[in-house]
Amino acid sequence: MSGRVITITSGKGGVGKTTTTANLAMSLASLEQRVVAIDADIGLRNLDLMMGLENRIVYDLVDVVEGRCKLKQAMVKHKDYPALALIPASQVRDKTAISPQDMITVANELKHAHDFVLIDSPAGIEWGFKNAVAPADEVLVVTNPEVSAVRDADRIIGLLEAEERPVPVRLIVNRIKLGMVRRGDMLSVEDVVSLLSIKLIGVVPDDEIIIKSSNEGVAATGRPKQAFEDIARRLMGEKVPFMNLDSNGGVLERFRKLFGGG
Amino acid sequence: MSGAIQFKGIRQGLLVTIPPDDEWAKVIADLAIRIDQQAAFFKGASLALDVDKRAVRRHELANLLNILQKRDVNLISVLSTSATTQGAARKLGLAIELVDPPTTTSHVPDALKITESPHEAPLLKSDVHGTEGLLIRRTLRSGQSVQHNGHVVVLGDVNAGSEIVAGGDIVVWGRLRGVVHAGAYGDETCVVCALDLQPTQLRIGALISVSPPSKKRRKHPERAYIDDGMIRAEPWTD
Ligand SMILES: Nc1ncnc2c1ncn2[C@@H]1O[C@H](COP(=O)(O)OP(=O)(O)OP(=O)(O)O)[C@@H](O)[C@H]1O
Ligand SMILES: [Mg+2]
Numbered sequence: 001m002s003g004r005v006i007t008i009t010s011g012k013g014g015v016g017k018t019t020t021t022a023n024l025a026m027s028l029a030s031l032e033q034r035v036v037a038i039d040a041d042i043g044l045r046n047l048d049l050m051m052g053l054e055n056r057i058v059y060d061l062v063d064v065v066e067g068r069c070k071l072k073q074a075m076v077k078h079k080d081y082p083a084l085a086l087i088p089a090s091q092v093r094d095k096t097a098i099s100p101q102d103m104i105t106v107a108n109e110l111k112h113a114h115d116f117v118l119i120d121s122p123a124g125i126e127w128g129f130k131n132a133v134a135p136a137d138e139v140l141v142v143t144n145p146e147v148s149a150v151r152d153a154d155r156i157i158g159l160l161e162a163e164e165r166p167v168p169v170r171l172i173v174n175r176i177k178l179g180m181v182r183r184g185d186m187l188s189v190e191d192v193v194s195l196l197s198i199k200l201i202g203v204v205p206d207d208e209i210i211i212k213s214s215n216e217g218v219a220a221t222g223r224p225k226q227a228f229e230d231i232a233r234r235l236m237g238e239k240v241p242f243m244n245l246d247s248n249g250g251v252l253e254r255f256r257k258l259f260g261g262g
Numbered sequence: 263m264s265g266a267i268q269f270k271g272i273r274q275g276l277l278v279t280i281p282p283d284d285e286w287a288k289v290i291a292d293l294a295i296r297i298d299q300q301a302a303f304f305k306g307a308s309l310a311l312d313v314d315k316r317a318v319r320r321h322e323l324a325n326l327l328n329i330l331q332k333r334d335v336n337l338i339s340v341l342s343t344s345a346t347t348q349g350a351a352r353k354l355g356l357a358i359e360l361v362d363p364p365t366t367t368s369h370v371p372d373a374l375k376i377t378e379s380p381h382e383a384p385l386l387k388s389d390v391h392g393t394e395g396l397l398i399r400r401t402l403r404s405g406q407s408v409q410h411n412g413h414v415v416v417l418g419d420v421n422a423g424s425e426i427v428a429g430g431d432i433v434v435w436g437r438l439r440g441v442v443h444a445g446a447y448g449d450e451t452c453v454v455c456a457l458d459l460q461p462t463q464l465r466i467g468a469l470i471s472v473s474p475p476s477k478k479r480r481k482h483p484e485r486a487y488i489d490d491g492m493i494r495a496e497p498w499t500d
Contacts, residue, residue: 151404151422151423152404154403154404154405154421154422154423155403155404155405155423157403158402158403158404158405158406158424159405161400161403162406195421197401197419
């Protein structure tokens, strides 16, 4: 059975693509999936940092593409999850070192021995983004509940829909602060979903835990961990109800109904 | 949308018409908000302000000038039948009739130039039986643009950041949040209809109207059309 290639992208930078890729990869691995994560942000790599693998890197994606090593040699095995590996980005080369066709070749080769191939896309809509989405079977668009991030997500979704071979696109709303939503100071998840009119696959709270765990290169704990694990399960086809982020209850109840758990 | 400040692209720049009954302070504030919402659009533009019968005193006009200058918008002339206003304008070095821009570089913002130089297309009248239309069965997303000589019908949303320019009418079976221009060749009988009419900017013919910032509101179908030289919106019920 062949695995699925899933690209995590956003349009706007800094909304949490890398955080999402790292945590989803670790969640999927902890659910006994065989996972390989590819850092397609050439020149600005940091997926290795967030997965705590920086000091184990020998070869990178550009080395593979340019034939300096075998694909296997560039795969950095995760220290806690034997079924999880990372293919790091090159720190020194720029993104034009790789073409969409290269990405397709690499992803196709990885698909056979893995359940999930996750690709962390760079921000923007240029070359790097095109590389990252070229081999995708599915795309996850990450956004924040902010007008500018939503606008850029919309742009990306439009580009994906206009592809020759459109693939399913689902939405992750990251950094939701329910206190602010309740006071009407922040777009709610419902607002974002209604603006973008695509299927929601996950909601991740804004939480200091993420900053701490990212810095340490380990998986998030607490509620963020739960949120990523829920997304992982939904990717695996389970019907998981949306987490109630509102400790007073209620707010998320509505879109739990609306979206039926993804 | 009624009672709003109107902008019209003319050869001499942008003609601004203000609601007759609003207090001057409110007029200035509203104008500033409009400009700030679309700073790039207004930057460097030349304005002619039509205040009609209103008597505007010198310090009032000076306040306005000050606010426009801060936003890099040039007030060139003030049109009025009031002697007070004309006197005030003269003292501040403003013209009291329309003046052509000094050089060949037009001060009309780029976005408006379409009304000045129509495409090489036949003039379409939306009330003529059998005019052509384009049906779009998807949501228009940020960065996407549709241009068509006839009518444009969208079965989906028109999101903020997207744009439709139509020679005829624009009908949106969904939410309209982007920039739309109906009657782009100058047909002022054209209409724009949407199940939820919240455009970033709406133009019909040469008239422009900018939505006030959207508060949470119940969405309802509306139709925008030109009435008496102003863009108005009314419930779209029939
Ligand atoms: N849910 C969250 N709560 C708190 N902080 C977060 C959350 N998600 C992401 N962050 C923080 O936001 C910053 C940017 O995250 P990240 O690097 O994952 O974004 P990105 O989309 O990959 O950025 P880039 O476009 O630069 O690649 C990081 O410092 C991260 O710790
Ligand atoms: Mg990143």
